[in-house]
Amino acid sequence: MSAESDKPILIVGSMAFDDLVLPSGEFPDVIGGAATYSAIAASLFARPRIVAVVGDDFPASVISDLETRNVDTSGIEKANGKTFRWAGRYADNLASRETLKTELNVFADFRPKLPPSYRDSPVVLLANIQPELQLEVLDQVRAPKFVAADTMNLWIDIERPALERVIKRVQAMVINDEELRQFAGEHNIKRAAQAILSLGPERLIVKRGEYGAMLFDADGIFFVPAFPLEDEVDPTGAGDTFAGALLGQLAQLGTVDGGTTRRALLTAATVASYCVEGVGTTRVRNLTVKDVEQRLAELRNLVHVE
Amino acid sequence: MSAESDKPILIVGSMAFDDLVLPSGEFPDVIGGAATYSAIAASLFARPRIVAVVGDDFPASVISDLETRNVDTSGIEKANGKTFRWAGRYADNLASRETLKTELNVFADFRPKLPPSYRDSPVVLLANIQPELQLEVLDQVRAPKFVAADTMNLWIDIERPALERVIKRVQAMVINDEELRQFAGEHNIKRAAQAILSLGPERLIVKRGEYGAMLFDADGIFFVPAFPLEDEVDPTGAGDTFAGALLGQLAQLGTVDGGTTRRALLTAATVASYCVEGVGTTRVRNLTVKDVEQRLAELRNLVHVE
Numbered sequence: 001m002s003a004e005s006d007k008p009i010l011i012v013g014s015m016a017f018d019d020l021v022l023p024s025g026e027f028p029d030v031i032g033g034a035a036t037y038s039a040i041a042a043s044l045f046a047r048p049r050i051v052a053v054v055g056d057d058f059p060a061s062v063i064s065d066l067e068t069r070n071v072d073t074s075g076i077e078k079a080n081g082k083t084f085r086w087a088g089r090y091a092d093n094l095a096s097r098e099t100l101k102t103e104l105n106v107f108a109d110f111r112p113k114l115p116p117s118y119r120d121s122p123v124v125l126l127a128n129i130q131p132e133l134q135l136e137v138l139d140q141v142r143a144p145k146f147v148a149a150d151t152m153n154l155w156i157d158i159e160r161p162a163l164e165r166v167i168k169r170v171q172a173m174v175i176n177d178e179e180l181r182q183f184a185g186e187h188n189i190k191r192a193a194q195a196i197l198s199l200g201p202e203r204l205i206v207k208r209g210e211y212g213a214m215l216f217d218a219d220g221i222f223f224v225p226a227f228p229l230e231d232e233v234d235p236t237g238a239g240d241t242f243a244g245a246l247l248g249q250l251a252q253l254g255t256v257d258g259g260t261t262r263r264a265l266l267t268a269a270t271v272a273s274y275c276v277e278g279v280g281t282t283r284v285r286n287l288t289v290k291d292v293e294q295r296l297a298e299l300r301n302l303v304h305v306e
Numbered sequence: 307m308s309a310e311s312d313k314p315i316l317i318v319g320s321m322a323f324d325d326l327v328l329p330s331g332e333f334p335d336v337i338g339g340a341a342t343y344s345a346i347a348a349s350l351f352a353r354p355r356i357v358a359v360v361g362d363d364f365p366a367s368v369i370s371d372l373e374t375r376n377v378d379t380s381g382i383e384k385a386n387g388k389t390f391r392w393a394g395r396y397a398d399n400l401a402s403r404e405t406l407k408t409e410l411n412v413f414a415d416f417r418p419k420l421p422p423s424y425r426d427s428p429v430v431l432l433a434n435i436q437p438e439l440q441l442e443v444l445d446q447v448r449a450p451k452f453v454a455a456d457t458m459n460l461w462i463d464i465e466r467p468a469l470e471r472v473i474k475r476v477q478a479m480v481i482n483d484e485e486l487r488q489f490a491g492e493h494n495i496k497r498a499a500q501a502i503l504s505l506g507p508e509r510l511i512v513k514r515g516e517y518g519a520m521l522f523d524a525d526g527i528f529f530v531p532a533f534p535l536e537d538e539v540d541p542t543g544a545g546d547t548f549a550g551a552l553l554g555q556l557a558q559l560g561t562v563d564g565g566t567t568r569r570a571l572l573t574a575a576t577v578a579s580y581c582v583e584g585v586g587t588t589r590v591r592n593l594t595v596k597d598v599e600q601r602l603a604e605l606r607n608l609v610h611v612e
Binding site: 092302 | 363398399401438493494495497514517518520526527528531535536538565568569572606611612
């Protein structure tokens with residue numbers, strides 16, 4: 001693992017204000033959104049190009065902070081109106097959460113438009129947004145080599161045909177276990193995985209929260225442990241951080257073979273574990289490659305047998 | 307891994323009839339019980355000595371079958387009355403179950419009495435029974451080198467002081483994640499583990515069902531993946547199978563160092579995965595060391611990185 005490079009990775013997704021009710025307190029107006037988390041994580045390894053929309057209430061300082069960390073923000077549209085807002089309350093054990101409010105705001109009329117300089121991106125992360133928008137972004141990229149998409153329960157419920165079109169066009173799906181089971185109508189994880197893989201992607205990455213992640217690919221199945229944390233603070237964005245760190249590494253390395261993907265997954269799980277240790281992006285924003293390397297060694301030890 | 311040896315392992319626990327309502331159908335009068343599953347699994351590696359009680363309705367053929375697989379059954383008491391019976395209904399996805407009926411029957415008045423030949427057992431598995439009975443067994447063993455105990459939610463609820471006395475006297479606790487959290491009053495697994503370890507055991511093994519298992523010991527934390535099954539039939543006894551296979555190996559190898567324990571845990575997870583593939587003990591009863599070795603290689607590949 002080496003520090004950030006200028007290898008581009010295109011990321012589309014939400015930028016948002018989150019109002020978080022956590023066991024440790026209430027945190028309104030936290031900067032969040034799938035694109036934000038993913039870009040910060042990816043910027044440890046590559047040069048993210050963000051496609052997103054923010055309202056006129058979004059702090060310019062957040063955009064300039066992203067610029068200082070090697071993120072191309074020229075694809076962030078500033079629209080009149082309020083930024084997308086999500087409010088959620090976590091259970092005391094952080095294992096579940098309920099959505100209190102979703103305000104689409106400027107996201108309601110968003111039509112992603114890629115700056116010309118973005119169109120040659122070889123690696124693309126379609127973070128969680130409406131599948132139609134993921135497709136619109138994909139249509140504007142010239143000849144991407146590796147595209148991964150995330151999604152959520154809402155789109156499985158109300159936008160399934162569009163979501164299936166997305167799945168058919170990507171090399172990898174990144175999805176959490178509950179959503180995978182919902183999509184497949186099947187609890188057994190191995191059979192549920194087939195419901196995605198049979199549509200075309202070579203790879204499926206199943207996020208399992210505190211249980212880690214699983215990769216399904218041509219080489220079989222791979223288990224990624226989660227780093228056991230003593231002080232969990234806020235799981236918001238951990239999945240986006242994981243996906244951003246994974247795709248950022250694949251962009252940096254320029255290869256997606258089985259071994260590379262497996263090593264990148266362990267590093268991605270490490271980066272995601274830091275995310276949970278702070279409210280919002282506070283911990284990942286202050287993360288160094290050295291931090292990641294240290295904890296990665298501990299993570300690998302969790303499955304090491306002499 | 308080599309085939310069964312004459313190294314003794316003492317196992318105390320229930321022998322039972324289970325009435326199972328599974329997604330695949332209703333199965334009454336299935337031979338079960340923690341001691342039964344544990345002994346069959348342990349017999350792949352060592353010579354189990356069972357301490358248990360059965361009623362006069364328990365088939366003699368089951369006892370003689372155990373004898374043919376290297377199990378010492380001289381400590382199985384035949385009492386007048388009915389054998390312990392448990393009835394349970396599993397959810398369609400097998401991820402949860404409800405107890406429909408628990409009939410203690412001959413277990414109600416059971417006082418374990420070890421045959422003299424059992425008293426020198428170096429390795430002891432106190433499978434899930436009332437903690438007072440686990441203590442009575444332990445009092446009758448001369449100088450055991452390695453004792454592991456399992457327990458269940460019921461004893462945490464109603465027999466906590468006795469359970470704590472058990473925990474203080476064993477080298478390892480084997481417990482499932484829900485029970486660990488219940489015991490500790492703490493969701494975070496790392497902090498919950500401390501609630502057990504602070505009472506004295508050098509090792510804690512947390513069973514996590516389809517997510518595998520975790521070991522906490524002086525060397526840190528170790529993750530054991532679960533073998534991903536396509537056809538899960540009946541999870542009954544998988545945890546007991548896991549514990550029996552683990553302790554059977556430690557008895558066989560005569561050492562419990564960190565590396566040995568880690569390797570034994572992977573093999574134990576492999577044996578337990580077979581258990582789930584058949585109703586009751588049907589699959590584990592027909593298991594060979596060669597089957598186990600084959601699947602163990604696949605299991606190890608799940609966490610292998612080039």
